[in-house]
Amino acid sequence: MSEPRAVSLAAQVGELRLANPLLAASGCFGYGLECDPLLPPETFGAVVTKTITPLARAGNPMPRIAETPAGMLNSIGLENVGLAAFLADKLPALAARGVAPVVSIAAGSAEEFAALAGRLAAAPQAIAALELNLSCPNLAPHGANFATDPLAVERVTRAVKDVFPRAPVWAKLSPNVADIGLVARAAEAAGADAVSAINTLVGMDIDLATGRSPFARVTAGLSGPAIFPVALAAVYRVAQSVRIPVVAIGGAASTEMVLKFLAAGASAVQLGTALYIDPGLPARVLAELADALRARGCADLKPLRAQWLEASR
Amino acid sequence: MSPDPRGARTPSPTPLAAVWRRARVTRCAPDGALYWDLRVEAEGLPAGTPGQFSLLAPAAPGAWDPLLPRPLSLLDAGAGWQRFLFKVVGRGTAQLAALRAGDRVGLLGPLGRAFGGLERDAEAAGEIVLVGGGVGIPPLHFLARRLSAAGRPCRALFGFNREAEIPRALLAALDVADAAGTEPATRPAAELCTLDGSAGVRGNPVARLVETLGDGPLAIKACGPAPMLAALRAAARAGDALELSLEERMACGVGVCRGCVVPVVDGAGGWRYAAICREGPVFDAASLAASAAAIALEPGHE
Ligand SMILES: Cc1cc2nc3c(=O)[nH]c(=O)nc-3n(C[C@H](O)[C@H](O)[C@H](O)COP(=O)(O)OP(=O)(O)OC[C@H]3O[C@@H](n4cnc5c(N)ncnc54)[C@H](O)[C@@H]3O)c2cc1C
Ligand SMILES: Cc1cc2nc3c(=O)[nH]c(=O)nc-3n(C[C@H](O)[C@H](O)[C@H](O)COP(=O)(O)O)c2cc1C
Ligand code: FES
Numbered sequence: 001m002s003e004p005r006a007v008s009l010a011a012q013v014g015e016l017r018l019a020n021p022l023l024a025a026s027g028c029f030g031y032g033l034e035c036d037p038l039l040p041p042e043t044f045g046a047v048v049t050k051t052i053t054p055l056a057r058a059g060n061p062m063p064r065i066a067e068t069p070a071g072m073l074n075s076i077g078l079e080n081v082g083l084a085a086f087l088a089d090k091l092p093a094l095a096a097r098g099v100a101p102v103v104s105i106a107a108g109s110a111e112e113f114a115a116l117a118g119r120l121a122a123a124p125q126a127i128a129a130l131e132l133n134l135s136c137p138n139l140a141p142h143g144a145n146f147a148t149d150p151l152a153v154e155r156v157t158r159a160v161k162d163v164f165p166r167a168p169v170w171a172k173l174s175p176n177v178a179d180i181g182l183v184a185r186a187a188e189a190a191g192a193d194a195v196s197a198i199n200t201l202v203g204m205d206i207d208l209a210t211g212r213s214p215f216a217r218v219t220a221g222l223s224g225p226a227i228f229p230v231a232l233a234a235v236y237r238v239a240q241s242v243r244i245p246v247v248a249i250g251g252a253a254s255t256e257m258v259l260k261f262l263a264a265g266a267s268a269v270q271l272g273t274a275l276y277i278d279p280g281l282p283a284r285v286l287a288e289l290a291d292a293l294r295a296r297g298c299a300d301l302k303p304l305r306a307q308w309l310e311a312s313r
Numbered sequence: 314m315s316p317d318p319r320g321a322r323t324p325s326p327t328p329l330a331a332v333w334r335r336a337r338v339t340r341c342a343p344d345g346a347l348y349w350d351l352r353v354e355a356e357g358l359p360a361g362t363p364g365q366f367s368l369l370a371p372a373a374p375g376a377w378d379p380l381l382p383r384p385l386s387l388l389d390a391g392a393g394w395q396r397f398l399f400k401v402v403g404r405g406t407a408q409l410a411a412l413r414a415g416d417r418v419g420l421l422g423p424l425g426r427a428f429g430g431l432e433r434d435a436e437a438a439g440e441i442v443l444v445g446g447g448v449g450i451p452p453l454h455f456l457a458r459r460l461s462a463a464g465r466p467c468r469a470l471f472g473f474n475r476e477a478e479i480p481r482a483l484l485a486a487l488d489v490a491d492a493a494g495t496e497p498a499t500r501p502a503a504e505l506c507t508l509d510g511s512a513g514v515r516g517n518p519v520a521r522l523v524e525t526l527g528d529g530p531l532a533i534k535a536c537g538p539a540p541m542l543a544a545l546r547a548a549a550r551a552g553d554a555l556e557l558s559l560e561e562r563m564a565c566g567v568g569v570c571r572g573c574v575v576p577v578v579d580g581a582g583g584w585r586y587a588a589i590c591r592e593g594p595v596f597d598a599a600s601l602a603a604s605a606a607a608i609a610l611e612p613g614h615e
Contacts, residue, residue, distance in 0.1 A: 030569035034591075038329045038421075038567070050569075058586055065564050065572035070377040072564060079571045079586060225377045254375060276381060276564045277370065279333040279421060 007293040008300040009286060011045055013245045013267045014193045016129055016168055018045030021262065021289075021301060022282050025249050025272030026051050026104035026131060026172070027076065031090040033097065039275065041099045043282045045268060049090065051104040051133040054112055056082030063214050066205050071226030071251075072273055073203050075215040078106060083119055091125045100126035102170070106133040110152075114159040121164045129167050132160060132192075135174030135199040147174035147199070150186035157190035168193035170247060173238070175227075176202050180234045181241030188242040196247040196270070198234045201227055224273040227251045232264055239265025253277060255288035262301065263308035329424075329567060330359050331367075335374075336395075336420040341412040344398070344480035349410045351385075352396045359423060361390045362431065363456035364536075364558055364595040367422025368566040369397075371408035374419070379405045384563050384590070386452040386536070387423060388482075395422065398451040398480060424566050426595050428456050428534050428556055431463060439529045441467035444518045444545060447474075449537030452558060454483055456534060457501035469503035470518035472537070476511035519544040530554070534595075546598055555598035561589045568592070576602035 011021035024032075024041075026048040032041045041047045059079025066073045081090065086103075094101050103120055107113045117130060134156060135147035146152040157171050171187035173180055175198040184195045200221025204213050213219070231250020239246045248266035252258050253274035261269045274281050289301075298304050334355035344350045361367070368382035383405040389396040401410050412418060430441060441460060445453040450471050460467045469487070473479050487503040505513030506521050514521055519541055522533075535545050536558035549555045561573040568591030577587040577600050584602040587593065 028565075028570065034329075034569045035567055036328060038331055038333060059571060059574070062574060063562065064574070065562055065570070067380055070380055072380055074564075074570070074572060076571045079574075224380055253377065273380075273564075276566075276570065277377065278374070278419060 007290050007298070009289055009293075011268045011301060013129070013170075013247060014168055016046075018268060020045040020286055021268040022258070022285060023048055023102065023247065023268055023270040024275065025270035026102075026133060028272035028275055031081075031086070032094050032099060032101055035275075035279070039279050039282065041094070041097065041101075043286075044271075046102050046128050047094075047099060048102040048104050048131055048270060049086075049094075050080050051078055051106045052080050052083055052086045052116070053078060053106050054083055054116055056080065056085065061216050066214055066220070068203070068205070068222065068224075068226060071203075071222050071224035072276075073205060073215070073220035073222055074200070075217055075220040077217070083116060087119065087123055091123055091127075095125035100128040102129045102131050103127050104131040104133050104172070110155045110159040113156045114163050117160040117169075118163040121166055127167045129170050129193070130160065130164055131170045131172050131196055132156060133172050133199070135172060135176075145174060145176070147172075147183055148177050150183050153183055154186040154190040157187050157192050161191040170194040170196050172196035172199055172249075173234075174199050175230055175234050175250070179237075181237045184238040184242045184246075188244050192244060194245040194247055194267070195238055195242060196249055197238050198227075198231050198250045201230060223251065224277075225251045225253045225257075228253075228257055232260055235261055235266050236264040253281065255285045255292065258285055258289065259292065262305050265305075267305075331422050331424050331567070332357055332359065333419070333421045334358060335417045338412045338414055338416045338418060339394070340414055341410070341416075343410075344482050346477040347400050348398050348478070348480040349401065349406075350388075350396070350398055350480065350482050351409065351412065352394065353418060353420060354394045355420060356393065358393050358395060358420070360392045361387045361395065361423025362427040363387065363459055364427035364452050365390075365423040365425050366452075366594065367395060367397075367420050367424060368563065369409060370419030370421075371405050371412075379408070381405075381564050382419060382421060382566070383409065384424075384560075384566065385409075386448075386455075386558075386594075388451040388455055389458075390423065390455075395420070398448075398454075398482065400448050421566055425590055426593055428452070428558070428595050430465070430532060430534065430556075431456075431459055439531065440527075441465065441532045441534065442522060443467055443469040443471075444522055444533060444535040444537070444541075445470070446472040446518060446537030446541045449535070449541070449558065449560075450483065452536050453534065454486070457503065458486060461501035467501060469501060470506065470521050471503050472506040472508070472518040472521075472541075473512070475507055475509045479505065479507075479512060517541065517544075519548060523548050526550075532556075534558075549598065556595055557598050557601070558594045559589050559596060560594065563590050566590045578602050 060077030203222035228251030245267040248261035249270040336353035336355035340352040370382040530552035568588040574586035
């Protein structure tokens, strides 16, 4: 018997090299260290931190979560510590640990986005990339949803690119649009280094006893395995529409789903809700990905992706 | 720092003691008309303390229905094993009730902040009283036995709807007092209340506590339905130390999803949201903000 072949799970998102293609999705892994040592941040190729806004936000009142078949609705409302506490506490703690996060940011206007990015550009700690949350559905009145408007996406992305030269800028897109490919092209045109797709879908529930939605904001964001087919189609569409890399997000909860995202053209895959279903998932997926490479006689992910992309043309 | 507690510095996160395991079920059997007694084993499972809980994933791996794991308080625990007592209320608990010895179930635990009083040797307040109702009783039962073993007698007031619902497992480990009360023996003593009077004292445990209040300060530790906890807050006197264990729907169980928050006081008159799963489920009543209803929906974007 020969030794099992050494395989590399290293992934490349444009310029950014990751030890593996799994990332923790924004809002699902806090500021990166809360789950340690259960799920150390080093498990992931990179950690995307909870979206921060210029000022701290308390978020929405309870209830904030509900279950759907194979999915969950959340109306957290971007609860976050705000830029000042992020710079003072969160980023240094990650840096002390040797972790360079993908920092997720959101704001109410292109100018505010740029101001946030500018402050982060001046931070002494390492930042792997900046992810623009253009699509949080939990902000009033109908979601500060830049991602539904290609012009707004272009404006925000360009404003951030102008002040943040130090690391790649990723634009995180919403699935709640007619053609996500168009929005992705707007991000690319404005200089985005990659596109993250997708954020949660707009969903809701009705409590039949009261005839009302349980959520104060009525609608909420749907995530989890239930949205995977939608996310897969979005990733495929975006990958066909732009030349910049695509980071897949949406419902991935098994090795098969991760492989399908890669096959659809993703360079890396973020895990969100799946981390709640099974904190052991990332380690298992990484082991199973390595097995999948060995079974196909590949030394790394590149030929595997190339083969699928070729077949999908 | 700004006086706004929401802008306050956040402490660096403390490490989690919880592990994720596919635990082996060693027992799952009905007890009384409503409850199920579940015991699981898993290698490396740390022994939890009273007030802590675990998340149990009832769905088979990859089934995703229900999607999220369910929180259950520890009824008892040691290194490598945990025991729960739960009520079937919906799909998740129905799936847990269908488990049989030898089955596997996903488990994340032990989680959360436990009741105080076991490690702090002399609490300011005097007599320890445990007040529990329905599914709030398991963690207090665990606490009563631990206090008793530590030579700290307590008075336990447990409320049920009717006698048929009272699980035998609980009774077996307690010296159940009659309405007049008995001296604690080696086993902790508990007074039972039933709403219909079919066992113990008729009524609820909060009313019973109020009826029998003496002059000295109490360390009250409670878990049960929200109206019961509210009644206790109203009944507690200035010198009493009150600890409440809160319940909320949970997703992550570790404080990262922010799905299970409660307003707590922070700084001068300020408040912030604390995750019940991480900073609780046990809170000092004094740290809970007076009314969550006072907290308005945030304006669009700040
Ligand atoms: C820290 C903690 C400890 C708990 N300990 C115990 C315990 O020791 N024994 C026990 O029997 N139960 C306990 N519970 C409650 C238990 O978690 C819920 O009953 C369970 O999650 C319901 O799941 P389900 O799928 O059966 O019900 P679902 O189908 O999800 O819901 C059915 C009904 O139960 C209500 N419900 C759902 N989740 C909760 C919840 N988390 N708290 C209160 N009501 C809920 C719903 O509003 C609904 O009316 C605890 C909850 C928490 C947060
Ligand atoms: C509880 C929760 C909080 C979230 N918070 C954020 C956030 O702050 N910023 C963001 O860009 N996305 C946020 N998301 C969306 C996720 O990053 C992800 O895009 C979405 O959940 C779909 O992926 P999933 O199905 O793998 O969870 C949140 C999702 C959940 C479930
Ligand atoms: S369940 Fe996620 S914060 Fe409590």
